[in-house]
Amino acid sequence: MTVAHLIEFLAMRGHQIDLYTLAGEEPVTEQACEWLSDRCRVVSITHKSRAKSIVDAAYAAVRADPLQIGYFWSKHQARALADGIQRRDYEVIYVYYIRSAPVYWEALRLAGHGAFKGISILGMQLSQALNTRRMVERMHRRTDRAIYGIESRHLRRFESRVWKQFNRVVLIGEKDLEELRQVCRETGQPEPDNVILCAHGVDVEEFKPDASELENGKILVFSGVMRTNTNVHAISWFAREVWPRVKEAVPEAQLYVVGRQPSAEVRLLGELPGVTVTGEVASTAEYIRKAAVCINPMQVGAGMQNKLLEYLAMGKATVATSLANEGIGAVPGRDLLIADTSERFAQMILDLLADRSTRKALGQCARKFVQDNWSWEAQFLLLEKEFHRLVAATEHSS
Numbered sequence: 001m002t003v004a005h006l007i008e009f010l011a012m013r014g015h016q017i018d019l020y021t022l023a024g025e026e027p028v029t030e031q032a033c034e035w036l037s038d039r040c041r042v043v044s045i046t047h048k049s050r051a052k053s054i055v056d057a058a059y060a061a062v063r064a065d066p067l068q069i070g071y072f073w074s075k076h077q078a079r080a081l082a083d084g085i086q087r088r089d090y091e092v093i094y095v096y097y098i099r100s101a102p103v104y105w106e107a108l109r110l111a112g113h114g115a116f117k118g119i120s121i122l123g124m125q126l127s128q129a130l131n132t133r134r135m136v137e138r139m140h141r142r143t144d145r146a147i148y149g150i151e152s153r154h155l156r157r158f159e160s161r162v163w164k165q166f167n168r169v170v171l172i173g174e175k176d177l178e179e180l181r182q183v184c185r186e187t188g189q190p191e192p193d194n195v196i197l198c199a200h201g202v203d204v205e206e207f208k209p210d211a212s213e214l215e216n217g218k219i220l221v222f223s224g225v226m227r228t229n230t231n232v233h234a235i236s237w238f239a240r241e242v243w244p245r246v247k248e249a250v251p252e253a254q255l256y257v258v259g260r261q262p263s264a265e266v267r268l269l270g271e272l273p274g275v276t277v278t279g280e281v282a283s284t285a286e287y288i289r290k291a292a293v294c295i296n297p298m299q300v301g302a303g304m305q306n307k308l309l310e311y312l313a314m315g316k317a318t319v320a321t322s323l324a325n326e327g328i329g330a331v332p333g334r335d336l337l338i339a340d341t342s343e344r345f346a347q348m349i350l351d352l353l354a355d356r357s358t359r360k361a362l363g364q365c366a367r368k369f370v371q372d373n374w375s376w377e378a379q380f381l382l383l384e385k386e387f388h389r390l391v392a393a394t395e396h397s398s
Contacts, residue, residue, distance in 0.1 A: 082110035201376035226262035241342035315363035
């Protein structure tokens with residue numbers, strides 16, 4: 001979603017964009033290809049089988065590299081980018097996520113020394129070391145803790161070095177930068193001096209309050225991609241620790257778990273009284289619009305919580321954990337309510353379900369907070385300004 005909005009923004013600002021991407025496990029639709037072709041000069045999509053990804057992840061583990069580096073590695077993607085570097089005079093190459101860095105390095109090698117003279121930027125976004133460390137601390141299954149424990153160690157070593165290979169590194173917020181600095185200190189590396197802080201945004205037109213008053217005073221909504229470990233862990237914790245308290249106090253309460261690719265664990269939650277697991281829907285906003293209260297009970301993870309921005313943008317009364325709000329900075333008690341224990345989380349939901357005026361007041365402040373701070377344009381204008389500054393400095397020095 002972030003990449004799509006960045007492409008949209010850059011295209012509207014008149015930039016020429018060449019996209020080199022690795023396809024996901026889902027097929028690339030004709031509609032997606034048309035959308036990209038309308039905005040990009042070149043669209044290069046590399047396909048890789050799941051089996052090959054797993055094998056490459058295993059090889060990465062043998063090399064003591066992060067598993068995700070191997071999983072997303074593609075020599076074909078590197079060759080496509082190398083060909084683009086040789087054919088075109090790129091001013092900026094923007095590498096999204098650390099797992100794409102080795103592909104970029106291989107492309108530079110294949111293109112030849114000096115073929116790329118522009119600015120390299122790593123869209124690191126969040127500290128994966130922080131993300132996996134929290135998973136190790138909070139995951140219940142031993143196998144999960146073991147896998148993430150290994151990945152966390154490898155990521156800490158990788159993150160402490162990867163930033164040095166780029167002109168600039170983009171991080172979402174101070175917490176991620178703080179973790180990166182700590183990782184560098186632990187591994188004896190210098191602390192980064194090339195970081196740009198640039199967070200995500202939210203589409204304040206798509207996600208906006210609805211004047212038709214479709215809110216149902218008994219509905220709760222949690223949204224997101226329901227196969228990711230962070231979301232699975234969050235909604236499982238909520239269903240186990242919080243939902244029974246809410247349901248006992250308000251028997252007619254309903255919980256909608258909205259989002260594509262629900263895992264087996266999430267699908268089972270649909271068997272609980274009052275819980276509906278929707279799977280993929282045409283519009284997440286339609287479900288959020290009906291909610292009396294939106295929830296973000298994240299227990300592990302790092303970086304931005306897009307779902308939280310969407311709730312706030314739509315003027316919804318929201319209960320979230322401190323971790324969920326970490327990268328956003330909404331004011332507790334004014335823009336949303338914060339709860340970090342199951343008892344407090346349940347009580348805050350019950351208080352909101354019983355008090356429509358408080359829900360409305362929170363929602364109004366939440367909407368204003370997002371409009372003032374979290375539109376996509378506000379964030380990307382800062383990034384574009386840095387692009388121009390770096391390119392101008394390079395041209396001046398040459």
